[in-house]
Amino acid sequence: MNRVVALILAGGRGERLSILCEERAKPAVIFGGKYRIIDFTLSNCVHSGIQRVALLTQYRPRSLNAHIGIGKPWDLDRMGGGIVLLQPYEGRYSSDWYRGTADAVYHNLYYLEESKADQALILSGDHIYQMQYNDMIAFHRDKGADCTVGLVNVPLEEAPRYGILEVDSQNAIVAFHEKPKEPRGTLASMGIYVFDKDVLLEKLAQDAASPGSTHDFGRDIMPTMLGRYRVYGYRFDGYWRDVGTVQALWEANMDLLADVPGLNLYDESHPVLTRSQNRPPARSGPRAQIMRSIVSEGCIINGVIHNSVLSRGVYVEEGAVIEDSMIFDDCHVQRAAHINTSILDKEVFVGHEARIGWGYDLTPNDEEPDRLNTGITVVGSRARIPASARIGRNCKVYPGCGAEAFSDDTVPSGRTVRAPAYSRV
Numbered sequence: 001m002n003r004v005v006a007l008i009l010a011g012g013r014g015e016r017l018s019i020l021c022e023e024r025a026k027p028a029v030i031f032g033g034k035y036r037i038i039d040f041t042l043s044n045c046v047h048s049g050i051q052r053v054a055l056l057t058q059y060r061p062r063s064l065n066a067h068i069g070i071g072k073p074w075d076l077d078r079m080g081g082g083i084v085l086l087q088p089y090e091g092r093y094s095s096d097w098y099r100g101t102a103d104a105v106y107h108n109l110y111y112l113e114e115s116k117a118d119q120a121l122i123l124s125g126d127h128i129y130q131m132q133y134n135d136m137i138a139f140h141r142d143k144g145a146d147c148t149v150g151l152v153n154v155p156l157e158e159a160p161r162y163g164i165l166e167v168d169s170q171n172a173i174v175a176f177h178e179k180p181k182e183p184r185g186t187l188a189s190m191g192i193y194v195f196d197k198d199v200l201l202e203k204l205a206q207d208a209a210s211p212g213s214t215h216d217f218g219r220d221i222m223p224t225m226l227g228r229y230r231v232y233g234y235r236f237d238g239y240w241r242d243v244g245t246v247q248a249l250w251e252a253n254m255d256l257l258a259d260v261p262g263l264n265l266y267d268e269s270h271p272v273l274t275r276s277q278n279r280p281p282a283r284s285g286p287r288a289q290i291m292r293s294i295v296s297e298g299c300i301i302n303g304v305i306h307n308s309v310l311s312r313g314v315y316v317e318e319g320a321v322i323e324d325s326m327i328f329d330d331c332h333v334q335r336a337a338h339i340n341t342s343i344l345d346k347e348v349f350v351g352h353e354a355r356i357g358w359g360y361d362l363t364p365n366d367e368e369p370d371r372l373n374t375g376i377t378v379v380g381s382r383a384r385i386p387a388s389a390r391i392g393r394n395c396k397v398y399p400g401c402g403a404e405a406f407s408d409d410t411v412p413s414g415r416t417v418r419a420p421a422y423s424r425v
Helices: 015-021 038-047 062-068 101-106 109-114 133-143 156-161 197-208 217-225 246-255
Strands: 004-009 052-056 082-086 119-124 127-129 147-153 163-167 173-178 187-196 231-235 240-242 289-291 304-306 321-323 338-340 342-344 377-379
Touching: 004 038, 004 101, 004 109, 015 246, 015 377, 038 052, 038 062, 038 119, 038 127, 062 082, 101 109, 101 197, 101 217, 109 197, 119 133, 119 197, 127 187, 133 147, 133 187, 133 231, 147 163, 147 217, 163 231, 173 217, 173 231, 187 197, 187 217, 187 231, 197 217, 240 246, 246 342, 338 342
Parallel strands: 004 052, 004 119, 052 082, 147 231, 289 304, 304 321, 321 338, 342 377
Antiparallel strands: 119 187, 127 240, 147 187, 163 173, 163 187
């Protein structure tokens, strides 16, 4: 797509993803066994012919930066374009962390001004979907719009999580309600914006000078444009998921296991590109059972896997059972262990006969009752679950916990386990 620059917002803390974002940015969280969340947005850019991409990072970017590298997996390692990583920096006149999505772009205006683009495509790096952005850009140009917002219908019960918009018969946006408690519709913002560059520069300057602004596109930029600029909504009817919560991330992975998934990872015309690893093929033993599951390369399965997504290098011993769960890279599940409705981060060790996601008590988590309350237990990276331990539902085990963190063999539902010397930063 000629004369379009994409700016991907990838600096959020991801607090609603709990300890999965304790050591990484949200876009770097593993998805679907072999991908990172950011892969979907980057792949969409490449398949849409957008070859100039800026990734705006901030919170714990190490894992994300290592994954992106110079952009080779997405063919973005090129002269005169390609991908560039933009992080907060200290300058002669000012230095600060990004204070919001609009502020992140404002602090990198030089990149936008030097791009010589006609339009700027503002994207979120934490959504799962496959989309041709050039169709939306063509719609924007045909309408003579100053700004176009990507729209998708969401279930009414989920609408309070999003910016909800109202449009007229020509798809011009007439009202914008940011996370309404009682939504009047289900047409939600996808966090995708096409701006004419000059309009975006003008609005960002106005927002930066506004003392009461939170410097957010949805909360501050969009409402002030209605009635003053030509703002349209572009409807998208494909699969789209905001995986910003533990429940949403788990559900989106379980969606992949349907007979006909809404998200087609096997579409050769729109492959999801990612950084590959040199892993051997997955292998199953003589008593292994694998049912309705994704098992990635490098896995060795001797137990029972049902309705689960296993990332690379997972080793499951004989007699172990994994159900309705996500298991990240290089976890080791010993014999006769049982994991149910849980998410295990990278390099977790589960001792023999341990139980994770045990019992039927759905007491919300003591630290995050509003985020961990649907029965999913989350175990942080490199934790070691002792043999015969019983860990209930809605539990949270911090990264790096060893046997000394478990004062009792049973962790009741809703409890949190952290290493004795661990402190959050």
